[in-house]
Amino acid sequence: MAEESYDFRTAEPHWQAAWSAAGCFATHDKPAGSKPKCYVLEMFPYPSGKIHMGHVRNYAIGDVVARARRAQGYDVLHPMGWDAFGLPAENAARERGVDPAAWTVQNIAAMREDLKRVGLSLDWSREFATCDPDYYGQQQKIFLDFWRAGLAYRRESAVNWDPVDMTVLANEQVIDGRGWKSGALVEKRKLRQWFFKITEFADELLAGLDTLERWPERVRTMQRNWIGRSEGANVEFSLTAPIAGHDTVKVYTTRPDTLFGVSFLAIAPDHPLALAVAAQNDAASAFIAECQSSGTSEAAIEAAEKRGFDTGLRVKHPFTEATYPVWIANFVLMDYGTGAIFGCPAHDQRDLDFARKYQLSVTAVVAPKGAAAPEIGDVALTGDGVIINSDFLTGLDVAAAKRLVIAKLEQRGIGQGVVNWRLRDWGVSRQRAWGCPIPVIHCEICGAVPVPERDLPVRLPEDLPFDRPGNALDHHPTWKYVNCPQCGAPAARETDTFDTFVDSSWYFARFCAPRAATPTDIAATKHWMPVDQYIGGIEHAILHLLYARFFTRALHRLGHVGVDEPFAGLFTQGMVTHESYRTEDGRWLYPDEVTRHPDGSATYQGQTVIIGPNEKMSKSKRNTVDPAAVIAQFGADAARWFTLSDNPPERDVEWTEAGAQGAFRFVQRVYRLARMIAAEPRDLTALDQAVGDARALRQATHRAIAGVSEAIDGFAFNVAIARLYELANAISDSDGQKSTGLGAARREAMIALIRLAAPIIPHVTETAHALLEPDAGLVANLPWLVADPDLVRRDRVTIGVQIMGKLRAAIDLPIGADAATATQAAMAEPKIAQALAGATIVKTIHVPDRIVNFVIRS
């Protein structure tokens, strides 16, 4: 009957309007009242134009946390905004001639509508986009502060250059070393670019990880490895014959103890010495040019075949008379250490591979403890051991040898112990038009001059010319031509814009006071920061999170915020995946174009469809499911319920139609149960008078309260949902039971189900609650339920009985039964008694409330 079913199509907009009218989720910049604060933030989205299932999942997770914290008595800040600069808008402008600003604004409007239909507990009054001049103008102020403080500087750095399109490519636009559009081999080209001095904070960023107790351990490990603190030594090798003013080569090594195992030196292709060699050697020059064509990404360089070029130069060993060749190698990076290494093939796998390839000598200088000098085959010996064949180091262990060799090098003035970092300064210049302009004016007389604050923001022009490749901002006919603010001479604006990671490195601080006339309102950030719970994809484990941590420390130093760490708690969720489908001729198909058959096969208009594996939803493979369509069909509650119910949120989830239907059925069931109970005559029995089945139901209710609360606190939403199903099943099972107080217990259980489920399915629970408690107001404003420990506690437990670790029986015991009681009960079991007869009990293991195990000998 239609009147009995829950109509989400009218209920969802109704409750969304009711929350908005009641101002449930609005917050203040400053402390209001005595509630503790809680800042819940999900990574803000790029406005692609449509929300996808990953967004629904991300924001559903955050919304459960935000709603639960609100109910638990916190003043919750839960804002939303847009990471609105970036390449897609520029690509759209080039491909379709649209204005990137208009395109972005349109996308934001569409996504905002989609998001609002999800029913999130957001404070929309704080919304902003990073492409708002108000926001990026404040960002320009921050940059000028950084510059003044010595945290921003300019130097040369390589970019991927597409020689056909005459444009700089992002790493993702380089495919197998070629430009994605032109197909031309990509070159490395040096440009003068802006950098942020993140390395100045390297030790702080490393040490700070230890304080982030509510971060996943794996993210902290990844950041630790990324920062990559290493202790080693710089060692100077003198050239046997100077070249172009160079008479030494300085190498960095983490294994100075293996100095006597050296077999060659290797330098980066862009090392000054390599360039000096190339100037007089065409073959060297050609080799370097080849190395330049690999693209700048580390993955590309590392995956490439290790290759080298013998320069013919030789260096002398610092402690012996021996000399060694100097090679140029494509795997040595100029930016790490000194851009030069010494190769010790016996104890470094990459050096060994290189030595075998080019038939270089291999000398073992470390022997495993208690073993003779090792034979080196194709596997390097990288473990600890005792130094051999190494003059004054012979006989020492690795650590002692490191200390001694460093001391000797320092004594002779040809080396020193150094701490080195893998972390490099952050290059923030991008040759893109759709980004935040870097507020600098280049004057021939004064050099790089900051744009005066009164002239901020430096706005993007509204008529960017995308009719040719390259940086549209640079091509604009008038924008860059200005006079120098210092001397008044004709000058030109910087036409590079900021990396979009800059935009997302401080937006969380801006949310605390989004309309402030300064980048942040220090009082507001002191109140709200740090973010108590940050939620986003694991793909941001390193870069975004590290940049944001750096920014926060820098902003703290400059007085813009009051904390060092931006995110006290971090949760990283998995992706939403779906099967992909393609026709036999290789065309990708959308899921709703495909007809699935009971035997598992699929067809499209009668043709056979090839079913691909579960993969991250992506437009190119068309394996996307449009949340707007799902919400239209099943409602926002069902969509939220399903994305959280199926598996742990940190893992990938596969979207299935069946799962969505299951979620829809549960939403309907909550409503049906509420109607049923609302229709029952009111049972006025006091709850503590409930006995028998009624008391059992009350126990189920309070165990659900405890279980759901614990699961939500631990981000185990799938477990919370399993507990809610159990409670719903308990309510159904109590139908027709008769004990005293049952009616009251059923009502209590139903209200608990509603209020515990409310953070996940906020709309239907409002409707259901209004049926039962019409005068109680919005569930969104009610406090969280607290379990009665007397009802949660169990008084009996069933434990296993094992013989030799194999389960043979189960016994029922009072909670906390002692060893004697448990053992006696176990031995009374016929099967156990039988097994023990004629055997000697060697040992009895009793773990209270868990297990009894007999170790026997027969």
Added chain:
RNA sequence: GCGGGCGUGGUGGAACUGGUAGACGCGCCGGACUCAAAAUCCGGUUCUGGUGACAGAGUGUCGGUUCGAUUCCGACCGCCCGCACCA
């Protein structure tokens, strides 16, 4: 290549700090209601053998520690994420 993670029934997954593996959902099978279907409700569902209240096997593979391992250790296989220009 380097760094990080994941792997449990037909399926998504649960299992407290090493203690009865498979909670809960989906699917499937059977039943009730219905003229019928949908919806809903009830029961069953790890595998193998057996009529059975029984026996054996079982958490990617191989091995180890332990009275006892999904959980801890080692090697391997497969999949996923990241790589700002790794010593």
